[in-house]
Amino acid sequence: MPLPCPSSITPSSPPSSIPQRHGWSRRFYLGLALAAIISTVIATALDPFSYHEILLDHWFGPVGQQTGGFIVMLRHAVWLLIPLGVVTVAALLWSWVLGQQVAQRTRQLQQELHERRQAEAALRESETRFRDITEAASDWIWEMDEQLRFTHLSERFYALTGIAPQYVIGRARWDLAAVDVAANAQKWRQHREMLEKHLPFRDFVYQTQVGSSYGQDRFLKINGKPIYDSGGQFLGYRGTGTDITEQLKAEAALRESEVRLRRIIDLVPHMIFAKDRHGHFLLANRATADAYGLTVDELVNRSHSIVHGMEDEVARMLTDDLEVIETGNSKFIAEETFTDHAGHTRTLQTIKIPFLEPGSNEIAALGVAIDITEQKRAKEEVARMRLYLKNIIDSMPSVLIGVDPWGYITVLNQPAEQVSGVSWEAAQGRFFGDVFPQLEGQFEQVRQAIRLGRTIKTPRMTLDAQGELHYADVMVYPLMADGGRGAVIRMDDVTARVRIESMMVQTEKMLSVGGLAAGMAHEINNPLGVILQGCQNTLRRIDPAMPQNRAVAAAIGIDLDRLHRYLEQRQILHFLAGIREAGIRAAKIVSDMLSFSRRSETHFGLVDLEEMLETVLRLAVSDYDLKKKYDFKRIAIQRDYDPTLRMVHCDKTKIEQVILNLLKNAAQAMAEEGVPAPTIILRTRREAEYTLIEVLDNGPGMDEKTLKRIFEPFFTTKDVGVGTGLGLSVSYFIVTEQHNGRLSVTSKPGQGACFSIRLPLIREALP
């Protein structure tokens, strides 16, 4: 660092030079005036031409005899007074001029004094500043004598280096750096030559080991120039020095840090790079170089367009770089495609920031690109999987409702949307009980399932769906996955299954009745045979018309006619008829029970449906029971036949039996209730898989309790002795078991009843 040299301390010119010049001309004019005055005085005093006489005469009058001595004396006195006055004036003038000059000179002196004081103060200040600077700076000042031995070192040196003065003063520099001299002989030789030639030098760095209180080597950097006396004699060297040990250490640390940083950025799997506005790589980490199939050294300082073959990608990236460079704002690119050297297309997420390259005043774009190819693929896979799972749960026939632990809906599948009429989006976040009021009571199960971590089942929950009784199995599954506590409510409509099961129970009952009947039929039929045959023989053998009876009666002396009258009067014949009827009924029950058997014979064939129905109607009209108890002719019959239906595959006798039974029941029910305009509608329809035959009446109908049990064997609403209690159950058995069809009934109290027989259209469906 060059020493400061303030110019103010060297006086450039005398400050009073210009006023002196003025004084000189004034003195000249004053001298001239004085000479004039003196000459005037002399001329006046001597007065060689006696002008004074003329003048005095002019003033006092001419001197005569009368003129006293006093006047003469006054005339001389006046005459003397004139030069005296002139001299006095001149003397006064002279003294004034002198006074003026003295005052001016004094002022000059005062000013000079003042200026000198100022200069001295400035000098002192400069000196202080210089000292302060040398003291404060990391530099010090050194001086050498002509023998190149240190004669002076500023305090700073000792303070900075910790080297004591006694190690330095009187010694040459190379003595202080013996180790360095040995190590760098060439450097020192040159330095020594330079000094011996008395040349100035700059930035000579050397290492010294002497007297360092830190116990370690110090690196010093020195500048120096030779000094000469006024005669040009070489006096030695003077210069400055700096301890650069710390600086070198810092530099070394910086280098190390840079290496470390380099390692780190090379270790980062993301691409880190900087490019200038022309697309040249200023910096790149290994990941970046790898992406281009190059080493870092190969990549740096090369143009992007050269190392990267994909023109459109290069152009797009350069546009982004330029945007960042021009605007000075960072740019986040959420997704961009990049084709690496192997031709694989990768998806990058890049952030670019403006970056001032050290040692350059041009702004570059510094970028970090993260390869999100896998991430994106995983994301897409997750989305695909989500859709897939959604499809799966949507394709489930069960109603699935996902809820959180507080019962708020998180997921609905399609059946759930259909059942509730609310879309998933609309239902999300609502309490499930609000969307599915039929499941409101399940909240306790939801809580329990989550608490206990197991499935809670509610089988056969009854639901009232628009007045119809429905059944649902409800299951609550706890969700135990991380981060997704809650439950799934699954609801299956099992109405159909429950009905089928109840039908199966019915069928089983009938079959067991059938089995029982088959087992006991023989045992019952024999006694019934005894009863009925016995009855017949009894009646025959008391008949007076029979000759054998008459012969026997005559032989033992009995009047058969009278006996017959007796039997009639005592109602014995009536009782016998009663026994006979009871026997017949019992036989019918047994035979009905026997029809609940799969083994019973069937005779299937193609039957004209309309013809069959007409036959049944004729049978009904001529039916003994119907004729006797209920006037079937009073009933209006409406025919509602499907013209597309003709032939049905069935056992004609059995189906006739079923329909006749239904007609009888309808007639009986309407007669009992006294329906004013009893009507039966016979309806046929073609369904997808079945031929439908319906028998509708406008009778009293049935309540639900009756409906539930209507097909049960031995269930009857009729008075004791009127029906066997097997008619409908036999019909049910014939239709469902023997024809693989369906028999169902819908009715409500006061609204008539509708019995529906469904026979399969397809023959193969038969058992």
Place this chain on the structure above:
Amino acid sequence: MSEWVLIVDDEAMIRENLKAYLEDEGLKVATFEAVTPALSWLRAGGTCRVCIMDMRLSDMDGNSAIRILRQSYPEMEFLIHTGSSSYNLPEDLRSMGLDDDRVYHKPLCDMAPLAAAVRVLAARWGGGA
């Protein structure tokens, strides 16, 4: 009428009722509670045109009895009177000329059709002789 109507039935009252009815109709009736005594009676010189056979008997079933009797007495005609409603006429019996019309299910509310059938068969036998 010297030919007998044979009734084989294990139920005594059934036998007796049938016998009473047929006798009232003027037929000669022999009754047996099982096949063995009936065979003994026939071997002892009993003659018979029509046999009313029960199926469930103590010594053998009715079908076997018919086969045995048919072998020894080819002219004998059979009517089946059974308490089993699921009775099916075996094929070999059908080939002997029996059909479903020969099968009568217990209980018989009216014995007249059975008696008529016995008469028809007896007449045929007689006619054939």
